Amino acid sequence: MWKKVSQLIKYLPGLFTLLLGVACSPPSTPPQVMVAPDPPPRVTEGPKNIILMIGDGMGISQISAGLYQNDNQLNLERFPIVGLHKPYSSDNLIPDSASGATAFSTGRKTYNGGVGVDEDGNPIGTILEEAEEEGLSTGLVTTSTIVHATPAAFIAHVAQRNEFEAIAAQFLDTEIDFFVGGGRKYFSRRSDERNLLAELEAAGYFVASFEKGELTSMEIDYRRNFAYFTSEADPETVQQGRHYLKPASKLACTFLNRKSGEEGFFLMIEGAQIDWGGHNQDMDYMVSEMIDFDETIGAVLDFAEEDDQTLVIVTADHETGGFAINPGSAQGELIGAFTSDYHTAVLIPVFAYGPGAELFGGVYENTAIYQKMRSAWGW
Ligand code: MG
Ligand code: ZN
Numbered sequence: 001m002w003k004k005v006s007q008l009i010k011y012l013p014g015l016f017t018l019l020l021g022v023a024c025s026p027p028s029t030p031p032q033v034m035v036a037p038d039p040p041p042r043v044t045e046g047p048k049n050i051i052l053m054i055g056d057g058m059g060i061s062q063i064s065a066g067l068y069q070n071d072n073q074l075n076l077e078r079f080p081i082v083g084l085h086k087p088y089s090s091d092n093l094i095p096d097s098a099s100g101a102t103a104f105s106t107g108r109k110t111y112n113g114g115v116g117v118d119e120d121g122n123p124i125g126t127i128l129e130e131a132e133e134e135g136l137s138t139g140l141v142t143t144s145t146i147v148h149a150t151p152a153a154f155i156a157h158v159a160q161r162n163e164f165e166a167i168a169a170q171f172l173d174t175e176i177d178f179f180v181g182g183g184r185k186y187f188s189r190r191s192d193e194r195n196l197l198a199e200l201e202a203a204g205y206f207v208a209s210f211e212k213g214e215l216t217s218m219e220i221d222y223r224r225n226f227a228y229f230t231s232e233a234d235p236e237t238v239q240q241g242r243h244y245l246k247p248a249s250k251l252a253c254t255f256l257n258r259k260s261g262e263e264g265f266f267l268m269i270e271g272a273q274i275d276w277g278g279h280n281q282d283m284d285y286m287v288s289e290m291i292d293f294d295e296t297i298g299a300v301l302d303f304a305e306e307d308d309q310t311l312v313i314v315t316a317d318h319e320t321g322g323f324a325i326n327p328g329s330a331q332g333e334l335i336g337a338f339t340s341d342y343h344t345a346v347l348i349p350v351f352a353y354g355p356g357a358e359l360f361g362g363v364y365e366n367t368a369i370y371q372k373m374r375s376a377w378g379w
Contacts, residue, residue, distance in 0.1 A: 046378050047311035047355040048264035049257065051300055052104065052369075055293045056097055056150055057275025057286075059319025059346055065283065066290035068331050075298035076314065079351035081358060085366045086347060087318045090119045093345045097275065098161040100317025100366060101153035107370030115149060115167065116157035123157035127373055128266055129174055134379075137177040137260035139252045143235050143245050143289075144272035145183025146171075150317065154268050165190050172199055175225065177265075178255050180248040182231035184209055200227055216247050222258045237273060238288040245271065246296045253303040264309075269296065278320030283336040286321070304354050311354040311376055315369065318343045 089099035090109040102110045105126040128138045140151045147167040156170040168186040187196035209229040236242040256265035271293030277286025304310040322339030329335045352360035356376030
């Protein structure tokens, strides 16, 4: 008798589940099973090169304003895959450029102001440094100073973004092949009296600056690393006549493609001043920078279409200005309004083209962009 009871008890859970199953589900419905979400699918044929383009402060409303002020067309429309990322940082729903770029470069959320460091301020490896270690060529192009938070987060590790001289010194720690941006004074007029321009030359770099002539007039030696400073401090605005982002980005593509040979390259290109237009609550400033960035996107896409082995990703770190396009607006005649002179927390679009682009559809954390770039490369 006891044996029978124990056998019954032994089989009870299964019997109960069976009865419950029969009672609760119509016979045709397959059982509902909770499973973990699939990891991002591995692409079979990954890219050789990855170009990450960051429009600082470029939310949906900045893109929309650029579109309507540009005859209802942007190169962003050429991208087949669009996703959204969640831009908040580890300590604030409202991110800044340092935490945003660190999320892309390292796959970790950090605090606002942190550059290439984790939440505790510890240095963490970046996709650019990892690409260097893998034998790829690397580059950075920006319309801010080259030591500003966005480019800095790919090559430097400092607790606070305003440590510009420390960031400049860290350009000597990673053998980056190509960089173009402003902020020469952080390399040449330093409180520690080091001359980093001379140190870069001693390390084999071709180093040039704005007063030696336009970037495009430089004689390029593809065997040497290349550094070009567009200004002593902050570069000019598009409205003041700055026009180097597109030619510098085209040169970066051809230079890195040639220098890297069979290995491939990683390149980050930043349209930095969309953000500055937003902080100034100046729609014309913001839109002119947006269109300059989009023209650069067009040139990079032309390269990628021709090359066929390049993944191009375009996104932003965050939106700036809480910009809106208000009633009464018409094509080419927008009535814009700003709700803030700082950043906002709205979701940020991600555009992808080329091998591995399919990884970038969907809604995900900003840190996933780092993981997706690695998956695309099969790392
Ligand atoms: Mg920036
Ligand atoms: Zn900003």
